[in-house]
Amino acid sequence: MLTKYAVLAATAAAAVAAAPTKRAAAGQADIDVVILNYALTLEHLENAFYRDTLATYDAGAFRAAGYPDWVRQRFVEIGGHEKAHVDFLTKALGDQATAECKYNFGVTDVNTFIATAALLEGIGESAYLGAAQNITNPSTLTAAGSILTVESRHQGWVSSSVLQGDGFPRDTSTPLNFNQTYSLAAPLITSCPSTNPALPVKAFPAATVTGDVCGGKTVTVAGQGVQSGQYAAFLAGLSVYYAPIGDNGSVTIPQDVGYGRIYMVVSKVNNSIADDNVVAGPAVIDIPLSSTQAEEISPLNKN
Structure with missing residues (x-):
């Protein structure tokens, strides 16, 4: 039986293998591989955030902070999505896939966890949206778009159901380019494996x-x-x-x-x-x- 993302993963993997030879710059890997690894870098971060933080704050901690059990249960569901995204992109990239880094999210309680979740889901949405214009292969674009819509729903749920705000306050979302996105992610990354492929990104000063x-x-x-x-x-x-x-x-x-x-x-x-x-x-x-x-x-x- 096919897993949830098996068809998309196979499609994206084929796209990576057969993608055109357009280069981001001389000596760099194919741009679609770079973009998928860029996406995987963000998905590793989100996956680690939910996995590690939810292991620290159980249902009792959420209740003590004023949140019913279903709030944490939905965050667990979101964490499962992020793990599925990591698995999907890792399979698509094969031996070119970047590995998980070490992170410091600065979470000190349930409320800072929720605030950080809202921050990360919004960044994820903007990152996928901004990267879309650079993807050369239609199958890769479809795969990225399928993740983008899920990230957007995550962000809307946290903003509305959890924080009691507006989950859709704009009629268009805001894209971020590679360096803009990395500038927001970099302060959370403490170290990465030396074997990870280098990405053509830099962090601006805060x-x-x-x-x-x-x-x-x-x-x-x-x-x-x-x-x-x-x-x-x-x-x-x-x-x-x-x-x-x-x-x-x-x-x-x-x-x-x-x-x-x-x-x-x-x-x-x-x-x-x-x-x-x-x-x-x-x-x-x-x-x-x-x-x-x-x-x-x-x-x-x-x-």
């Missing part, structure tokens, strides 16, 4: 946003290399909104950024977030949207 984070409000942006005269670029859905950085890192967030998961990077210019222009980031921003606000701003209520 950036922070403090203050009343909402469209139209003035906040403070900080990070290595951040200075006045640069720009805070807010990645919101498929749009990027720029705002100048003033003295002491002051930035007025553009009103149009909207709600939900947004990422901020610091750019040297006000019209590009290409890697060569990025100074620091991304910082993760979650702007809550109540059901009342959602109804008020809905196009259905506009003439």
